Amino acid sequence: MPEGIEVEYYRRGAEASIDRSITSLMADDLYYLKGQTSPSLLQKALIGKELIRARRIGKLLLLDVDGGDILGLRFGMTGRIIVDGSAPIEYLEYSSERNNPAWDRFIINFNDGGSMRVRDPRRLGGVELNPNLSRLGFDLYTITMQELSQVLSSSSRPVKSRLMDQSEVAGLGNLLTDEILWRASVDPRRPADSLDEKETYILYEHFKKTISELTSLGGSHMGILQDHRTRGGLCPRHGIPLERYKVGGRTTYSCPEHQKG
DNA sequence: CTCGACTCCTGTTAGC
DNA sequence: TGCTAACAGGAGTCGA
Numbered sequence: 001m002p003e004g005i006e007v008e009y010y011r012r013g014a015e016a017s018i019d020r021s022i023t024s025l026m027a028d029d030l031y032y033l034k035g036q037t038s039p040s041l042l043q044k045a046l047i048g049k050e051l052i053r054a055r056r057i058g059k060l061l062l063l064d065v066d067g068g069d070i071l072g073l074r075f076g077m078t079g080r081i082i083v084d085g086s087a088p089i090e091y092l093e094y095s096s097e098r099n100n101p102a103w104d105r106f107i108i109n110f111n112d113g114g115s116m117r118v119r120d121p122r123r124l125g126g127v128e129l130n131p132n133l134s135r136l137g138f139d140l141y142t143i144t145m146q147e148l149s150q151v152l153s154s155s156s157r158p159v160k161s162r163l164m165d166q167s168e169v170a171g172l173g174n175l176l177t178d179e180i181l182w183r184a185s186v187d188p189r190r191p192a193d194s195l196d197e198k199e200t201y202i203l204y205e206h207f208k209k210t211i212s213e214l215t216s217l218g219g220s221h222m223g224i225l226q227d228h229r230t231r232g233g234l235c236p237r238h239g240i241p242l243e244r245y246k247v248g249g250r251t252t253y254s255c256p257e258h259q260k261g
Numbered sequence: 262c263t264c265g266a267c268t269c270c271t272g273t274t275a276g277c
Numbered sequence: 278t279g280c281t282a283a284c285a286g287g288a289g290t291c292g293a
Contacts, residue, residue, distance in 0.1 A: 001286060031269090059287080076270085077286050122271050124287060157263065166288080174286060249265070250286070 001077040003220045004140040004171025005211065006089050007059050010073075010081040013088030014054040014063060017108070017116040022046050026107035027127065032118075034074075034126040041129055045069040046108065057136050058170025072131035073106075076124025084114040089219060140171030140211055145204045152192040152200055159195065159203075160188035161248040174250050179223035180210050185258045188247050229253045 002010070025046060027039045045065055053064040061081070063071040073081070080087050099119070106127045107117040118125065138147045151168045152159065163169055163177050172180075181188050184206035186199065195203065214222050224236050233242050235255035242253045 003287095074287080076288080078270090078272085120270095122286090124270055126288095155262085161263095164287095251284090 001092065001173060001175070001220075002059060002075040002079060002089070003173035003176045004056075004058055005176070005215050005220050006092070007056055007061055007075065007171070008141070008215065009088040009219070010061055010075070011054045011056040013081055013083050013086075014051075014061060014116065016083045017063075017110070017114075018051050018054065020050060020110040020112060020114065022049055022051075022108055023111045024109045026104070026109075029105045029123070032105040032120075032123060032126050034128040035131065037127060037129045042127070045129055046071070057133060057139055058166055059173070060131065060133075060136065060170070062131075062133075070130050072128040073118060074125045074128070075118070076120060076122065076126070078122045079105075079118055079120035079125035082115075082117045082119055084116075087119075092221075135167045136170040137166060137168040138170065140169060140176075140207075143169060143207075145201065148204050148207065149197070149200050152195055152203075154193070156191040156193050158189050158247050159186060159192045160250075160252060162192040164248065164250070173220065174252075175220045175223065175226060175229070176210070176214070178229060178253055179214075179220070179225045180207050182225045182254060182259065183210060187259045187261060188252050188254055189245075190261070225253065 025042055027033060027042050045067060050066045051063045052066050055062040055064065059074065061073040065071060078092060080089055080092060103119045103121045104117045105120050105123060107115055109115045118127070151162060155162055160177055160181060163172050164174065184203040186203055214220055228234055228236055228242060231244060233253065234240060235242050235257065238255060238257045240257055243256050244251065244253055246252060
């Protein structure tokens with residue numbers, strides 16, 4: 001599913017839509033419009049305008065409009081962005097291999113005949129004009145050691161829950177979080193504030209390395225753990241069955257050998 | 262503050 | 278073989 005890494009790819013893809021005049025919209029799926037966003041507000045903000053910048057905070061893609069508005073796109077679990085018919089990410093975990101235009105929930109048409117569309121089979125994403133950004137935590141690409149330390153030391157919740165809390169760290173999803181904790185040899189259930197300075201540093205190093213590595217490899221699904229995150233899956237390091245359980249309601253896999261305590 | 266339980270959604274898959 | 282029920286997870290809400 002799209003996590004921060006995929007959305008960063010989407011952002012790069014969306015840059016192809018910069019500086020092109022918007023002539024029309026398709027925003028028929030009202031369920032997909034979040035907050036106060038309505039088709040008429042979108043028309044007013046976008047028609048005759050241009051997108052001037054593509055930004056990203058965590059899993060939220062932000063497109064600045066030349067009238068001062070900001071178009072926020074969320075992709076949920078199965079959403080992708082398609083600019084002029086091509087998608088920055090073709091393969092998406094848990095999404096359909098098929099590519100059905102009926103799943104287009106939002107379309108921007110440009111005066112040159114091209115388009116930018118959000119294709120989302122399960123409709124867990126959404127479009128929001130001028131989204132509230134104040135609740136987003138440190139972005140996964142720019143978080144510092146001090147910031148991570150602050151996030152972890154200020155709560156006794158499970159370390160995994162803390163890392164996935166978008167108001168603390170923005171951009172980590174379930175798969176990336178399992179991958180990072182697996183690499184760092186940390187039990188996802190451990191209280192966040194139980195990690196000492198050295199453990200936090202090790203976690204931070206694996207965090208940064210995982211993000212940069214999977215960004216160059218092409219997505220969250222390229223992680224070492226990913227293929228083994230299934231019932232009966234084996235730890236790629238020890239060859240023993242991974243544990244499967246819930247943390248904060250999310251399916252979690254970890255190795256009982258090197259991620260204990 | 263923190264937790265679980267619930268909601269939304271729908272394509273895929275496990276299991277009878 | 279064919280059906281149904283559970284599952285996947287991002288994000289929000291709600292009550293304990």
